[in-house]
Amino acid sequence: MPKGPIRRAQLVAPFGVGALSVVRDGTSVITCGVDHWYEREQRDESGQTIDVNEFRIEEWRLQRRLGVDHFRLPPDFRVRRQSDKAPNFYLTVPFLRFPKWHFCPSCNLLVTLPLTVRTRERCPACLESRKKRIVLLQVPFVAMCDQGHLQDFPWREWVHKTASPSCHKSLKLVATGGASLSAQKVECECGAHRTLAQITTAAQSGETTFLSSNLDDSGTLYLCRGLKPWLGLEDVEQCPRPLRGSLRSASNLYFADVQTALYLPRSSANAPSDLVDRLQEPPLSTLISLLKGAVKTIKPDMLRNQHSIVLRKYTDEQIAGAIGIVTGAGQQDAEADVGLPGDDSEMAFRRAEYRALRIARDEDQLLIRAPEMSKYDTEVAGAFERIMLIHKLRETRALTGFTRVFPTAAATLEEKVRLLRRDSPLEPWLPAYLVYGEGIFFEFHEALIDQWEQRPEIGERIRRLDASYRILQGNRRQPFEPIVPRFVLLHTIAHLLMNRLTFECGYSSAALRERLFVSPNRKAPMAGILIYTAAGDAEGTMGGLVRMGQPGYLEPMIRRALEAASWCSADPVCLEMGRRGGQGPDSCNLAACHGCALVPETACERFNRFLDRACVVGDIESPGLGFFPGGRIGENS
Numbered sequence: 001m002p003k004g005p006i007r008r009a010q011l012v013a014p015f016g017v018g019a020l021s022v023v024r025d026g027t028s029v030i031t032c033g034v035d036h037w038y039e040r041e042q043r044d045e046s047g048q049t050i051d052v053n054e055f056r057i058e059e060w061r062l063q064r065r066l067g068v069d070h071f072r073l074p075p076d077f078r079v080r081r082q083s084d085k086a087p088n089f090y091l092t093v094p095f096l097r098f099p100k101w102h103f104c105p106s107c108n109l110l111v112t113l114p115l116t117v118r119t120r121e122r123c124p125a126c127l128e129s130r131k132k133r134i135v136l137l138q139v140p141f142v143a144m145c146d147q148g149h150l151q152d153f154p155w156r157e158w159v160h161k162t163a164s165p166s167c168h169k170s171l172k173l174v175a176t177g178g179a180s181l182s183a184q185k186v187e188c189e190c191g192a193h194r195t196l197a198q199i200t201t202a203a204q205s206g207e208t209t210f211l212s213s214n215l216d217d218s219g220t221l222y223l224c225r226g227l228k229p230w231l232g233l234e235d236v237e238q239c240p241r242p243l244r245g246s247l248r249s250a251s252n253l254y255f256a257d258v259q260t261a262l263y264l265p266r267s268s269a270n271a272p273s274d275l276v277d278r279l280q281e282p283p284l285s286t287l288i289s290l291l292k293g294a295v296k297t298i299k300p301d302m303l304r305n306q307h308s309i310v311l312r313k314y315t316d317e318q319i320a321g322a323i324g325i326v327t328g329a330g331q332q333d334a335e336a337d338v339g340l341p342g343d344d345s346e347m348a349f350r351r352a353e354y355r356a357l358r359i360a361r362d363e364d365q366l367l368i369r370a371p372e373m374s375k376y377d378t379e380v381a382g383a384f385e386r387i388m389l390i391h392k393l394r395e396t397r398a399l400t401g402f403t404r405v406f407p408t409a410a411a412t413l414e415e416k417v418r419l420l421r422r423d424s425p426l427e428p429w430l431p432a433y434l435v436y437g438e439g440i441f442f443e444f445h446e447a448l449i450d451q452w453e454q455r456p457e458i459g460e461r462i463r464r465l466d467a468s469y470r471i472l473q474g475n476r477r478q479p480f481e482p483i484v485p486r487f488v489l490l491h492t493i494a495h496l497l498m499n500r501l502t503f504e505c506g507y508s509s510a511a512l513r514e515r516l517f518v519s520p521n522r523k524a525p526m527a528g529i530l531i532y533t534a535a536g537d538a539e540g541t542m543g544g545l546v547r548m549g550q551p552g553y554l555e556p557m558i559r560r561a562l563e564a565a566s567w568c569s570a571d572p573v574c575l576e577m578g579r580r581g582g583q584g585p586d587s588c589n590l591a592a593c594h595g596c597a598l599v600p601e602t603a604c605e606r607f608n609r610f611l612d613r614a615c616v617v618g619d620i621e622s623p624g625l626g627f628f629p630g631g632r633i634g635e636n637s
Contacts, residue, residue, distance in 0.1 A: 006021070006093075008073060008074045008075075008076055008433060009397075009433050009435075011031065011074040011093060011431060012074070012256070012258060012397055012398070012399045012431055012432060012433055013256035013258050013397075013399065014254070014256060015031055016031060016256045016399045016402060016419075016431070017031050017032070017033055017034060017230055017399065017402070017419040017431070018030065018031060018148070018150070018228075018230040018254065018402050018419075019031050019254045019256070019402070020098065020142075020248055020249075020253065020254065021095075023095075025120070026137075027097060027120075027138070028097070028098060028099065028138050028248060029095035029096060029097055029098065030095065030096050030097075030098040030150075030229055030230050031093070031095055031230060032093070032094040032095060032096055032230055032231070032232065033230055033231045033232075033418075033419050033420045033421065034419050034420050034429075034431060035231070035420045035421055036094050037072075037074070037075060037093055037094070037431075038050055038052050038055070038072075038075055038091060039091070039092075039094075040089075040090045040091060040092070041090070041092045049087040050087055050088055050091070051087040051088060052072065053282045053283070053285070053286045054087070054088055054282065055072045055073040055074075055075060056070050056071070056072055056282060056285065056286075057070070057071045057072065057073060057396065057432060057433075057434060058070060058071070058280040058281070058285065059071060059261050059263070059396040059398070059432070060266060060280075061261050061264065061349070061352070062259060062260075062261040062396055062398060065259070065261075065345070065349060066259065066398065066400055066430065067428065068428045068429055068430050069428050069429055070429050071396065071398055071429060071430055071431070071432035072429055072430075072431060072432065073431075073432070073433055073434075074093060074431055074433070075088070075091035075092070075093060076091070077090070077091060077092060078090070078091070096115040096116065096229060096230070096232060097113065097114075097115055097116070097117055097118075097138075098115065098142075098150075098152075098229050099138055099139055099141075099142050099152045099153070099248060100112050100113055100114065100115060100152050101138070101139045101152050101153065101155060102121070102136035102137060102138050102139065103136065103137060103139055103172075103173045104123035104125065104126060104134050104136055104137075105134065105137055106123065106126055106132065106134045107123060107125050107126055107134075107172075108172040108173055108174050109123055109124075109125045109126075109170060109171075109172055110139070110155060110170070110171040110172060110173050110186070111123070111124070111136055112152070113136075115229060115232065115234075120135050120136075121135070121136045122134060122135060122136065123135075123136055125170075138248075139152075139153065139173060140247055140248055140249070141153040141196070141199070141245055141246070141247060141248065142245075142246055142247075142248045142253070143211065143243050143244065143245050143246065144224075144243070144244060144246055144253060144404045144405065145224035145239060145241040145242065145243055145244070145404070145405070146206050146241055146403070146404060146405040146406055146477075147224065147226075147239055147241050147404075148401075148402060148403055148404050149224050149225070149226050149227055149228065149239055149241075149404075150227060150228070150229060150230075150253075150404065151224075151225055151227040151229070151243075153199075153245055154215065154222070154243075155171055155173075155186055156168075156171065156188075157215055157216075157222065158186060158194060158196075158199075158211075158215055159171065159186045159187070159188050159192050159193065159194045160188065160192050161192075161194070161215065161216065161217040162215075162216055162217065162218070163215065163216045163220060163222050167188060167190050167192070169188055169189035169190050170188070170189045171186060171187065171188055171189075172186070172187045172188075173185075173186055174186070174187055180197070181195070181196040181197050181198065181199060181200070182195045182196070182197035183195075184196040196245070198210045198214075199211050199244075199245030200244060200245050200246055200247070200250075201244075202242070202244050204475040204476075205474065205475055206242075206405060206406065206477075207242070208242055209242040209243060209244040210244075211242070211243050211244050211245050212242035212243050212244070213242070221242065222243060223239060223240060223241065223242060223243060224239035224240075224241045224242070224243045225237070225239065225243075226238060226239035231418075231420070231421050233421070244405070252404065252405055252406075252407075253404060254402055254404060255402060255403045255404070255406075255407040256399055256402050257399070257400050257401045257402055257403065258397050258398065258399055258400070259397075259398050259400050260395055260396065260397050260398075261349070261353075261395070261396050262353050262356075262357075262366075262393060262394070262395055262515070263365045263366055263393065263394035263395070263396070264352060264353065264356050264366070265277075265356075265361070265363045265365075265366060266325050266326075271318055271319075271321030271322040271324075271325055272314075272318065272322075273363055273364075274363070274364055275311075275314050275318055275319070275322045276322045276325050276326060277364065277365070278310065278311075279303075279322050279323065279326045280326060283306075283307065284303065284307060284310070285326075287302075287303065287306055287307070288303075288323070288326060288327065292327060298323050298327065299320070300316040300319035300320055300323070301316075303319060303323075304319075340521055340523060340524050342521055343519070343521070347519055347526075350515075350517055350526075351517075351519070351524075351526065353515075353517070354517040354526050354528055357388055357390070357441045357517075357528070357530065358386060358388065358441075358443060358528075360388070365392065365393070365394040365436075366390075366392065366393055366394065367390070367391040367392040367393075368388050368389070368390050368391070368441075369388070369389045369391060370386065370388055370389075371387065371389060371549075371550060371551060372551075373386065373387070375551035376551050376554065376555060377555045379555075379633045380554065380555050380558065380633065382445070383444065383445065383448065383628075383633055384442055384443060384444055384445065385443045385444065385445045385446070386441075386443045387440065387441070387442055387443075387549060387554070388440070388441040388443075389440060389546045389549045389550065390438055390439040390440065390441060390530075390532065390546070391438055391543070391546055392436065392437075392438065393436070393437055393438065393439060393532060393534070394434060394435070394436050395434070395435050395436075395437070395532075395534050396432055396433075396434055397432060397433055397434075397435065398430045398431070398432035399419070399430060399431050399432065400430055401418070401419065406476050406477050407476075407607070408476065408477045408478055408479065419431070435534035435535060436534060436535065437532050437533045437534030437535060438532065438533060438543060438545050438546045439530050439531055439532025439533065439545060439546075440530075440531050440532075440545060440546065440548070440549035440554075441528060441529070441530045442528065442529045442530075442531075443527065443528045444490070444527040444528070446525050446527060448627075449486050449489070449525075449527045449627075450525075452485070452489070452627050453484070453485035453486050453489070453520075457622070457625060458485050458615070458625070459485065461578075461590065461612070461614070461615070461625075462483060462484070462485045462488055462615075464581060464582065464590070465483050465488065465582065465588060465589075465590060465610060465612070466482065466483040468581075468582050468586060468587045468588050469481075469483055469586075469588055469609075469610070471586070471587075472586045472588060475586075476586070483610055484518070484520050485615065486518055486520060486527055487516070487518045487610065488610050488611070488612050488615050489615045489616065489627055490516055490518055490527060490528075490529055491514075491516060491606065491610055491611060492592065492597055492611045492612055492613060492615055492616050493529065493616055493627075494514040494516065494529045494531060495514070495592075495597045495598065495599050495604070495611060496561045496562070496564070496565050496596075496597060496613075496616065497529075497531055497557075497558070497561050498512045498514065498531055498599050498603060499561070499564070499596075499597070499599060500557055500558075500560055500561035500564065501531065501545065501548060501557070504548055504553075504557050504560075505544040505545055505547070505548045506544060507533055507544065507545065509599060509600055509603065510600040510602055510603055511533050511535075512531060512532070512533050512545075512599075512603055513531075513532055513533065513534065513602075513603050514529065514530070514531055514603065514604060514605060515529075515530040515532065515605070516528075516529060516530075516605060517529070517530070531545070532545070533545055558633055559633060562616070562617055562628050562632070562633060564596070565596060565597070565613050565616055565617050566617045566630065568591075568593065568595045568596035568613070569595040569596075570593050570595045570596070571620075572620060574591055574592070574593045574595065574596060574613075575591045575613075575614065575619045575620055577590070577591065577593075578590030578591030578592075578612060578613075578614055578619065579619070584598070584608065584609070584611075585607060585608060585609055586609070588609035588610055589608070589609060589610070589611045589612065590611070590612035590613075590614060590615075591612050591613040591614045591619060592611035592612055592613055596613055597611045597613055598611070613626075614626060615627065616628055617629070617630065618630055
């Protein structure tokens with residue numbers, strides 16, 4: 001297979017298992033399942049050992065939530081030098097050529113090649129008739145269904161208008177001139193021909209597609225064949241979903257489902273968090289895994305005999321407590337991520353992070369400082385209950401599956417598109433990577449939030465957003481979730497602050513991310529925003545974001561963010577669209593556009609939906625509508 005470099009983080013998203021990418025020689029390839037990720041392509045290195053424990057990473061909350069044993073970093077490629085004796089050299093990630101159908105740019109002949117072809121093949125017709133070595137190019141069209149299956153476009157079935165064509169003569173893909181699909185035509189040597197007009201068309205709900213409904217003239221639906229080329233399988237499975245054509249570069253061909261978690265220390269009264277972290281990393285994690293299968297109770301002496309130097313500063317009581325936490329026998333794990341009545345799994349998961357971010361900490365991988373609120377200007381101190389400066393944080397990003405057509409993750413891990421074969425003997429694990437960074441955590445005064453969202457005009461405005469989202473739920477299979485005023489308010493403020501911080505501290509607009517902590521639960525409400533940046537480097541970022549959260553720097557930044565939000569370059573149209581029913585993706589924004597409140601989609605948790613500047617600063621006719629009326633901080637405090 002043609003080779004090409006790809007970053008390890010990209011193997012989680014956007015080029016994870018099942019995704020199409022183009023290597024440097026122009027070949028389109030699909031990332032294979034994880035069954036053969038940690039193997040060598042060069043057989044002359046087979047005598048060298050492979051230690052997958054080097055790539056093992058632990059994130060206990062995310063492991064328990066997803067039901068996996070551990071996570072693994074994608075393998076990196078290393079060249080072995082003569083003096084090197086370490087393992088894991090020449091590891092590669094397998095890819096397969098896809099789509100299999102190719103065409104000749106000279107004679108337009110359509111040719112199909114196996115998934116495993118490595119070389120650039122020549123057109124057999126041109127070579128035979130004109131002695132020209134014309135390189136075959138892959139067709140730009142594929143077919144997919146909303147259950148995640150992918151296959152080659154059914155060229156022969158389409159041109160003959162039957163699901164079971166009897167003709168097997170040569171096909172040609174002819175461009176007749178023009179930019180539309182109707183200008184592309186497939187022709188058969190038997191005389192049959194048909195354009196590709198409307199092959200990508202489908203109903204909004206996705207229940208019917210033009211390709212499935214119009215391929216067969218007999219009226220029979222042509223349904224998905226359930227193919228999974230990323231697993232190297234060509235076996236046909238039953239799939240009841242309609243098939244739709246697509247360009248192989250289409251944005252809806254692949255949506256990686258990436259689950260994230262912030263690192264929270266695991267500790268107890270007699271087990272420090274740094275000891276627990278040591279037991280979760282090789283080589284101690286490998287030893288504990290082996291002992292769990294061999295003995296009923298792991299005792300501290302069993303670890304000291306092998307790693308006495310690492311554990312010499314800890315007592316037997318501390319080691320025993322840490323073993324209990326790591327193996328799941330500790331009470332601390334049983335109580336983590338326990339939500340309140342009415343909390344869904346995501347809210348319960350974030351509630352644990354919300355509690356942790358509100359407290360100053362000094363851990364190896366979570367360093368939080370709490371500046372005195374009295375040092376901030378009175379208007380800032382009046383709006384926020386606390387501001388926490390996070391000098392170091394760790395985030396784990398795991399690929400749990402993927403979807404096609406609709407960017408909605410399935411409800412459970414078992415229902416998602418699998419990353420490996422069902423008959424695979426591998427223990428349950430998922431690819432993931434770690435990122436380190438810094439951030440600022442804002443917690444708003446609950447009394448002010450509650451007072452603001454009880455106003456009737458706010459409820460009326462948010463109901464329009466909720467109505468637009470209910471339409472979106474039916475059309476694009478989004479999960480049910482009520483849109484509440486505090487969520488729109490905090491989400492919009494996060495976007496406004498991120499846009500301003502890109503000017504103040506020099507980060508690019510895609511470098512900052514948001515994490516929202518919102519709950520209207522009266523017994524334990526949440527109203528927090530974490531704005532953070534995370535990079536793949538183990539050293540993290542350089543402190544510019546934390547500096548902007550310090551007294552003297554934060555106040556003018558917030559004022560400038562609110563001032564910029566008071567008037568958009570697209571006003572008065574932007575504000576009027578908020579009054580008339582909505583704008584943006586699926587009309588799920590009110591007064592928010594690219595000129596004021598939108599950020600790169602990788603930085604937003606909700607695909608740039610559910611934003612409204614009027615909730616923050618008011619609008620022209622009702623400046624007092626906003627939480628910060630007229631863009632002036634402190635008016636509500």
